[in-house]
Amino acid sequence: xxxxxxxxxxxxxxxxxxxxxxxxxxxxxxxxxxxxxxxxxxxxxxxxxxxxxxxxxxxxxxxxxxxxxxxxxxxxxxxxxxxxxxxxxxxxxxxxxxxxxxxxxxxxxxxxxxxxxxxxxxxxxxxxxxxxxxxxxxxxxxxxxxxxxxxxxxxxxxxxxxxxxxxxxxxxxxxxxxxxxxxxxxxxxxxxxxxxxxxxxxxxxxxxxxxxxxxxxxxxxxxxxxxxxxxxxxxxxxxxxxxxxxxxxxxxxxxxxxxxxxxxxxxxxxxxxxxxxxxxxxxxxxxxxxxxxxxxxxxxxxxxxxxxxxxxxxxxxxxxxxxxxxxxxxxxxxxxxxxxxxxxxxxxxxxxxxxxxxxxxxxxxxxxxxxxxxxxxxxxxxxxxxxxxxxxxxxxxxxxxxxxxxxxxxxxxxxxxxxxxxxxxxxxxxx
Amino acid sequence: xxxxxxxxxxxxxxxxxxxxxxxxxxxxxxxxxxxxxxxxxxxxxxxxxxxxxxxxxxxxxxxxxxxxxxxxxxxxxxxxxxxxxxxxxxxxxxxxxxxxxxxxxxxxxxxxxxxxxxxxxxxxxxxxxxxxxxxxxxxxxxxxxxxxxxxxxxxxxxxxxxxxxxxxxxxxxxxxxxxxxxxxxxxxxxxxxxxxxxxxxxxxxxxxxxxxxxxxxxxxxxxxxxxxxxxxxxxxxxxxxxxxxxxxxxxxxxxxxxxxxxxxxxxxxxxxxxxxxxxxxxx
Numbered sequence: 001x002x003x004x005x006x007x008x009x010x011x012x013x014x015x016x017x018x019x020x021x022x023x024x025x026x027x028x029x030x031x032x033x034x035x036x037x038x039x040x041x042x043x044x045x046x047x048x049x050x051x052x053x054x055x056x057x058x059x060x061x062x063x064x065x066x067x068x069x070x071x072x073x074x075x076x077x078x079x080x081x082x083x084x085x086x087x088x089x090x091x092x093x094x095x096x097x098x099x100x101x102x103x104x105x106x107x108x109x110x111x112x113x114x115x116x117x118x119x120x121x122x123x124x125x126x127x128x129x130x131x132x133x134x135x136x137x138x139x140x141x142x143x144x145x146x147x148x149x150x151x152x153x154x155x156x157x158x159x160x161x162x163x164x165x166x167x168x169x170x171x172x173x174x175x176x177x178x179x180x181x182x183x184x185x186x187x188x189x190x191x192x193x194x195x196x197x198x199x200x201x202x203x204x205x206x207x208x209x210x211x212x213x214x215x216x217x218x219x220x221x222x223x224x225x226x227x228x229x230x231x232x233x234x235x236x237x238x239x240x241x242x243x244x245x246x247x248x249x250x251x252x253x254x255x256x257x258x259x260x261x262x263x264x265x266x267x268x269x270x271x272x273x274x275x276x277x278x279x280x281x282x283x284x285x286x287x288x289x290x291x292x293x294x295x296x297x298x299x300x301x302x303x304x305x306x307x308x309x310x311x312x313x314x315x316x317x318x319x320x321x322x323x324x325x326x327x328x329x330x331x332x333x334x335x336x337x338x339x340x341x342x343x344x345x346x347x348x349x350x351x352x353x354x355x356x357x358x359x360x361x362x363x364x365x366x367x368x369x370x371x372x373x374x375x376x377x378x379x380x381x382x383x384x385x386x387x388x389x390x391x392x393x394x395x396x397x398x399x400x401x402x403x404x405x406x407x408x409x410x411x412x413x414x415x416x417x418x419x420x421x422x423x424x425x426x427x428x429x430x431x
Numbered sequence: 432x433x434x435x436x437x438x439x440x441x442x443x444x445x446x447x448x449x450x451x452x453x454x455x456x457x458x459x460x461x462x463x464x465x466x467x468x469x470x471x472x473x474x475x476x477x478x479x480x481x482x483x484x485x486x487x488x489x490x491x492x493x494x495x496x497x498x499x500x501x502x503x504x505x506x507x508x509x510x511x512x513x514x515x516x517x518x519x520x521x522x523x524x525x526x527x528x529x530x531x532x533x534x535x536x537x538x539x540x541x542x543x544x545x546x547x548x549x550x551x552x553x554x555x556x557x558x559x560x561x562x563x564x565x566x567x568x569x570x571x572x573x574x575x576x577x578x579x580x581x582x583x584x585x586x587x588x589x590x591x592x593x594x595x596x597x598x599x600x601x602x603x604x605x606x607x608x609x610x611x612x613x614x615x616x617x618x619x620x621x622x623x624x625x626x627x628x629x630x631x632x633x634x635x636x637x638x639x640x641x642x643x644x645x646x647x648x649x650x651x652x653x654x655x656x657x658x659x660x661x662x663x664x665x666x667x668x669x670x671x672x673x674x675x676x677x678x679x680x681x682x683x684x685x686x687x688x689x690x691x692x693x694x695x696x697x698x699x700x701x702x703x704x705x706x707x708x709x710x711x712x713x714x
Contacts, residue, residue: 041709083516083586086676093676094683238709246702253695260691264684265488268589276590276673277582286632305456313456320449333438373464380457384450391446395439 002031003038003222005234032219038237039244040225042414046120047223048251049113054211055252056106061204063099064148067092071151073197075190078153079278097267103145104270105259107293110138119352120228121340126221128332133214135328137207142294142325144203147196149291150188154275159288161188161196167301167321170314187281227413228340229406235418236410287370295367296360300324302371303383320383327390334390337398339406347401351393359385473619474612476604476629478596483667488685491678492671494526495652500668501525503648503661507641508584511576514562516585517672524675532558539563577624579637588666588673595670601630602662605640 009030011017020027030036070089072081085092114134117123123131146164150157165188169179184191222231231237238244262269270292274285290298304317311319327334342349359382366379412418484493501522504514519536523529536556541563543554556563565581566572572580588594608627612619612634621627625635642658642665650656670677 080516086674087516087521093674093680097680242705243709246698246705250695250698250702253691253698257688257691257695260684260687264680264687267680273590273592273594276586303453303456306459308452308455316452320453323449327442330438330442334442336439373460377457377460377464380453380460384453384457387446387449387453391442391449395443 002036002219003231003234003237005237006031006038007035007239009034009036032215033245034241035239037219037222037240038231038234039223039240040231040236040410041238041243042225042227042410043223043244043247044226045247045251046112046116046226048248049109049116051248052109052252052255053106053113055255056102056109057204057207057211059102060099060106061208063095063102064201064204066095067099068201071197073151073194075153075193075279078151078193082152094263097263100271101259101262101267103148104262104291104293105255106141107145109255110141111293114138118356119342120224120226121335121337121342122224123328123332124335124338124340125332127218127224129217129220130214131332132329133210133217135325137210137214139325140203140207140210144200144207145291145293147200147203149275150193150196151200152275153193153279155277155279155283155285156272156275156288156290158188158279158281159285160290161192163288164290165192167314167318170312170318172315188279224340225410226341227407227410228344229409229413232409233411235415289368292364292368295365296363297321297324297367299363299367299375299379300383300386302367302376303379305376305380320387324383324386327387331390331394335394335398337401337403339403341406344404344406345397345401346404347397348394351389351397355385355393356389358382359389473616473632473634475632475634476600478593478600478630481596481599481663481666483595483663483670485667485670485677488681490681493667495654496664496667497525497671498527499648499650499652499654499656499660500664500666500671502650503642503665504584504668506648507661508665509562509565511565511572511581511638512584513564513566513581514585514672515564515583516561518559518561519556520558521675525671529558536560577637581638584669584672586673588670590673594673595666597630598669599662599666601628602642602665603659604628604630608634 009020009024009027011020011026016026019025027036067085070081070085070092072078082096085096087093089095117131117134146160150161161183165179165183168182169175171178180186182192183189184195225231272289272291289295298321301317301321304313304320307313308316337345337348339345342352362378362382363386366375366382369375407413409418484491484496504512519532519539522532522535527535536558539556539560539562540553541556541560543552544550545552566575569580588598591597605626605628608619608621619627619634621635625637626639627634628636642661645655645657647658648656648661654660674680
């Protein structure tokens with residue numbers, strides 16, 4: 001689907017005409033990310049992160065495939081082959097640092113992408129499917145990143161794998177058999193390392209597949225925009241190419257500058273020193289912490305410290321940790337406010353900036369800190385707010401809030417006036 | 432509509448449930464925190480900040496220093512610590528020529544096989560061999576060192592927070608525990624076979640002070656081998672063993688960033704030019 005004023009692909013020479021007739025791939029690209037895709041003219045740089053996420057997925061796949069050529073998934077030699085890549089493989093150190101920091105940058109742009117979605121309510125109708133697929137991509141990314149971190153077989157690899165697979169042990173009755181089945185043994189060892197490598201290689205391609213669905217679903221209603229008012233006429237849009245290819249190109253330049261600054265000058269800043277110690281099942285690190293991008297969820301896991309009724313604390317933590325992401329799946333049906341942009345929603349705005357964002361910051365800090373006071377208490381308050389925000393506050397605020405008046409159209413928001421609005425065609429704020 | 436309303440009602444109940452359990456945990460935790468004596472950490476010191484030639488984005492190795500540090504490793508550390516990811520051939524990067532590397536390798540015995548009987552034996556090293564382990568296995572290493580296995584040093588400076596400063600501080604930081612510390616933390620007194628060191632997280636480590644006297648190692652370049660100097664030099668050498676490609680990495684980074692800066696400026700200018708066509712026109 002597209003808007004009626006979308007430009008149509010017109011092949012100009014014999015080759016493109018032949019292709020268009022037999023396999024219209026150029027037409028597909030033209031309509032997806034070319035001049036044939038009309039996009040709201042008011043997109044800010046917050047709409048850049050989808051393209052950047054796609055870029056970092058490609059970086060991860062390319063560097064990952066090269067690393068896999070030199071890596072051996074065997075508990076006896078995995079740590080040594082990682083060092084072999086760092087020392088003896090030509091430019092191996094660059095591939096590995098790009099892959100390790102590429103994972104961090106993938107998560108940075110995804111978190112900004114999700115932030116955009118939460119603030120501008122991109123999950124609301126008619127874009128629920130895009131949001132749902134996005135949550136699926138995020139879950140797949142977390143699984144992939146977790147298994148990738150195990151592969152160098154350092155101390156944090158081993159103990160991280162032990163802690164995370166141990167979460168399944170919290171399930172009543174069947175938990176321990178499931179844990180043993182997942183690991184292929186009673187503790188992480190060769191069997192676990194091999195299957196993690198296999199899945200770590202497979203899942204990025206699954207992610208790529210879901211990304212295609214995500215973009216497909218995006219092209220049904222078209223892109224959202226900062227006003228939250230839907231596209232009404234041709235003057236509300238610009239063709240994706242050249243306008244947004246140029247704008248995204250500049251954003252990509254900034255992202256690459258930051259990325260390569262990390263790769264070449266601070267390659268280990270986001271990692272943990274303990275992962276340069278070879279895995280040792282007999283020596284537990286003082287503090288087991290996951291990579292930074294898991295910290296908020298790790299804090300939620302550890303916030304549940306006491307048994308409640310017949311639920312042991314560990315099980316509550318596991319349910320809450322998975323639940324904290326699973327609630328995003330019902331978000332489009334929880335927040336029924338018809339207004340999308342948070343700036344037009346005075347009540348939502350207060351809860352967002354003074355509630356959700358501080359809670360996420362506290363959870364992030366507590367997740368990276370040792371499990372001791374005051375971090376545990378802080379994370380308990382932040383966890384309580386996190387669930388209240390999504391499950392209680394959003395549904396109620398959506399019902400009782402009185403929103404600010406919206407602009408008539410994107411054109412009016414950008415150009416100051418819209419002739420159709422002045423003519424009185426439809427002056428009630430449509431959403 | 433009623434169906435959606437019920438989804439939200441269920442959500443509100445579930446959300447209140449999670450929040451209440453989290454707050455219940457908080458109240459019990461806060462009560463315990465206020466009533467119980469906190470388990471205090473032993474007060475250890477952060478590593479001293481030492482200036483190294485390879486610090487910062489323009490840093491380069493000080494080859495003389497790496498050679499001095501290598502000598503300290505070879506004459507002192509190597510008695511107990513392996514360096515298993517470093518090969519003799521890598522020493523050419525420290526400014527030694529092929530002949531020197533061959534001679535050094537040949538002076539070390541590495542595990543080998545007797546060509547006549549096939550029995551395990553040792554042979555002089557070749558440049559392609561890796562630094563040999565001083566102990567045949569971990570059991571022997573533990574038995575010889577008061578039950579603590581001396582860790583491999585190849586990656587030591589990356590395997591500790593602020594690793595280069597930590598290694599240098601630790602090696603020159605052995606001291607007697609102060610009376611104040613012992614009064615406050617009686618458990619900090621070194622047990623048998625343990626040595627006090629304020630930079631080690633639990634304050635007592637099994638490694639006897641390895642560098643004790645000035646001139647313990649005779650430097651070829653005439654530098655005075657104080658404990659401080661030897662500690663700094665061997666820390667620099669271990670920074671090299673942990674990441675021999677560090678200087679190459681930093682030197683590759685600059686052209687990449689300069690190119691990207693140029694490309695990003697161009698991207699910005701083309702974006703400005705393209706978007707000029709979409710600027711609001713005055714009616």
